[in-house]
Amino acid sequence: xxxxxxxxxxxxxxxxxxxxxxxxxxxxxxxxxxxxxxxxxxxxxxxxxxxxxxxxxxxxxxxxxxxxxxxxxxxxxxxxxxxxxxxxxxxxxxxxxxxxxxxxxxxxxxxxxxxxxxxxxxxxxxxxxxxxxxxxxxxxxxxxxxxxxxxxxxxxxxxxxxxxxxxxxxxxxxxxxxxxxxxxxxxxxxxxxxxxxxxxxxxxxxxxxxxxxxxxxxxxxxxxxxxxxxxxxxxxxxxxxxxxxxxxxxxxxxxxxxxxxxxxxxxxxxxxxxxxxxxxxxxxxxxxxxxxxxxxxxxxxxxxxxxxxxxxxxxxxxxxxxxxxxxxxxxxxxxxxxxxxxxxxxxxxxxxxxxxxxxxxxxxxxxxxxxxxxxxxxxxxxxxxxxxxxxxxxxxxx
Amino acid sequence: xxxxxxxxxxxxxxxxxxxxxxxxxxxxxxxxxxxxxxxxxxxxxxxxxxxxxxxxxxxxxxxxxxxxxxxxxxxxxxxxxxxxxxxxxxxxxxxxxxxxxxxxxxxxxxxxxxxxxxxxxxxxxxxxxxxxxxxxxxxxxxxxxxx
Numbered sequence: 001x002x003x004x005x006x007x008x009x010x011x012x013x014x015x016x017x018x019x020x021x022x023x024x025x026x027x028x029x030x031x032x033x034x035x036x037x038x039x040x041x042x043x044x045x046x047x048x049x050x051x052x053x054x055x056x057x058x059x060x061x062x063x064x065x066x067x068x069x070x071x072x073x074x075x076x077x078x079x080x081x082x083x084x085x086x087x088x089x090x091x092x093x094x095x096x097x098x099x100x101x102x103x104x105x106x107x108x109x110x111x112x113x114x115x116x117x118x119x120x121x122x123x124x125x126x127x128x129x130x131x132x133x134x135x136x137x138x139x140x141x142x143x144x145x146x147x148x149x150x151x152x153x154x155x156x157x158x159x160x161x162x163x164x165x166x167x168x169x170x171x172x173x174x175x176x177x178x179x180x181x182x183x184x185x186x187x188x189x190x191x192x193x194x195x196x197x198x199x200x201x202x203x204x205x206x207x208x209x210x211x212x213x214x215x216x217x218x219x220x221x222x223x224x225x226x227x228x229x230x231x232x233x234x235x236x237x238x239x240x241x242x243x244x245x246x247x248x249x250x251x252x253x254x255x256x257x258x259x260x261x262x263x264x265x266x267x268x269x270x271x272x273x274x275x276x277x278x279x280x281x282x283x284x285x286x287x288x289x290x291x292x293x294x295x296x297x298x299x300x301x302x303x304x305x306x307x308x309x310x311x312x313x314x315x316x317x318x319x320x321x322x323x324x325x326x327x328x329x330x331x332x333x334x335x336x337x338x339x340x341x342x343x344x345x346x347x348x349x350x351x352x353x354x355x356x357x358x359x360x361x362x363x364x365x366x367x368x369x370x371x372x373x374x375x376x377x378x379x380x381x382x383x384x385x386x387x388x389x390x391x392x393x394x395x396x397x398x
Numbered sequence: 399x400x401x402x403x404x405x406x407x408x409x410x411x412x413x414x415x416x417x418x419x420x421x422x423x424x425x426x427x428x429x430x431x432x433x434x435x436x437x438x439x440x441x442x443x444x445x446x447x448x449x450x451x452x453x454x455x456x457x458x459x460x461x462x463x464x465x466x467x468x469x470x471x472x473x474x475x476x477x478x479x480x481x482x483x484x485x486x487x488x489x490x491x492x493x494x495x496x497x498x499x500x501x502x503x504x505x506x507x508x509x510x511x512x513x514x515x516x517x518x519x520x521x522x523x524x525x526x527x528x529x530x531x532x533x534x535x536x537x538x539x540x541x542x543x544x545x
Binding site (some may be wrong): 082158180295 | 451453454475476477479480481482484488491492495496498504505506507508510517518519522523524527528541542545
């Protein structure tokens with residue numbers, strides 16, 4: 001990840017609420033721009049000014065059943081996680097609104113949320129969440145706050161860094177809109193050794209692992225909308241060259257309105273881990289679609305022939321751009337995906353660019369179809385147990 | 399070429415595994431003190447001790463003929479206790495992870511030090527990874543076999 005001076009974002013709450021109105025001359029896709037279920041999204045350097053391939057939007061949170069609200073932009077749009085997490089001002093984030101904390105039998109509820117290369121720590125709070133014209137009431141959200149209680153040792157023993165500041169998170173929050181409704185599920189409602197240690201009961205600064213009922217866990221807000229609640233579409237234009245920013249749309253609901261039908265999209269059911277498969281050079285690997293991953297992360301140098309970078313740790317740096325192909329599948333439906341990987345050190349050398357189509361990196365034994373996969377596609381994410389015209393979620397379609 | 403035996407699970411509180419770089423006898427000791435079930439697989443140059451914890455995380459420990467654990471891998475809905483699993487290498491892992499921290503925290507974590515490699519990937523509800531001591535691998539064993 002490169003670091004460069006903060007760029008002017010040119011993005012305000014007002015322009016987001018009005019749909020942005022940008023043109024998309026480089027797109028083959030008609031990008032929907034305005035309806036009550038459409039939210040503008042943008043790929044740019046984000047609120048910390050240093051994010052490559054970060055997809056951002058704004059979210060309004062309110063103290064439940066009140067007009068006491070705050071609109072927060074620079075929230076990362078993430079189909080690889082579930083639930084809304086907002087960085088508190090104590091962590092350098094934009095959130096200053098005081099949202100009520102979720103109570104436990106003896107204190108309040110805390111959460112240690114593991115992402116792959118970092119964790120977020122903070123309290124579980126309740127908010128009404130408004131995005132575009134949609135509103136979800138009484139949504140459990142995480143307020144990321146390094147000053148909330150001491151980080152439990154079980155959370156620290158994962159060894160990955162705490163992402164509790166604007167600098168380490170690169171965003172004012174994360175909007176997890178992947179194919180599940182709750183961030184953990186049944187496992188976190190268990191007591192004893194089978195509980196993975198994500199939820200805590202905190203009295204003062206001391207926190208103990210606690211069972212958390214599924215519906216009280218941090219929730220994908222889309223699943224709690226009164227309508228348009230079976231999933232979401234991410235639409236971004238195709239990219240012909242690296243750019244400073246790229247605008248698109250997030251559309252709520254699948255087959256619930258005239259603007260969110262599946263059309264000719266192929267449906268790929270996902271398993272209980274939120275995965276399907278991808279076949280590359282004759283071998284089949286677990287795979288997932290993740291707008292919150294900032295590159296195509298797959299396999300390693302031995303299997304891809306792509307060398308890693310000398311400067312940009314965690315990315316591929318082939319000497320010339322490589323055109324590759326893989327097949328995504330889930331049982332019988334399958335689709336060939338063509339993609340290219342360029343030299344990340346070269347891509348990052350242009351300081352004005354923050355949107356990259358050909359950015360890739362290694363990933364142990366797995367295919368992570370990150371943000372570049374979304375360019376030039378409408379990608380549907382259907383939520384578990386919700387019906388759509390193409391069957392019940394969870395699935396991806398594109 | 400693979401044989402395996404299923405051993406009964408023993409019950410206790412903390413899931414604990416043997417430690418990278420230490421002797422394989424610690425696997426058995428840890429299993430007794432863990433809530434894990436274990437399966438042993440024998441390959442030509444090493445044995446794999448596979449433990450499944452109560453949280454559903456599967457950890458594989460690769461032991462050389464001389465009994466030293468030269469690699470570990472893991473897969474499951476959460477991460478294993480990396481501090482326990484990496485032992486004396488945990489601090490090196492933690493330091494490297496901190497220094498590589500990138501905004502978002504959603505990209506895989508790849509640490510390649512001389513003699514010590516860690517790769518961590520996946521997403522919420524599904525994590526996968528491996529760690530190995532590259533200069534302590536038995537001869538003729540490829541790191542492709544660690545998974």
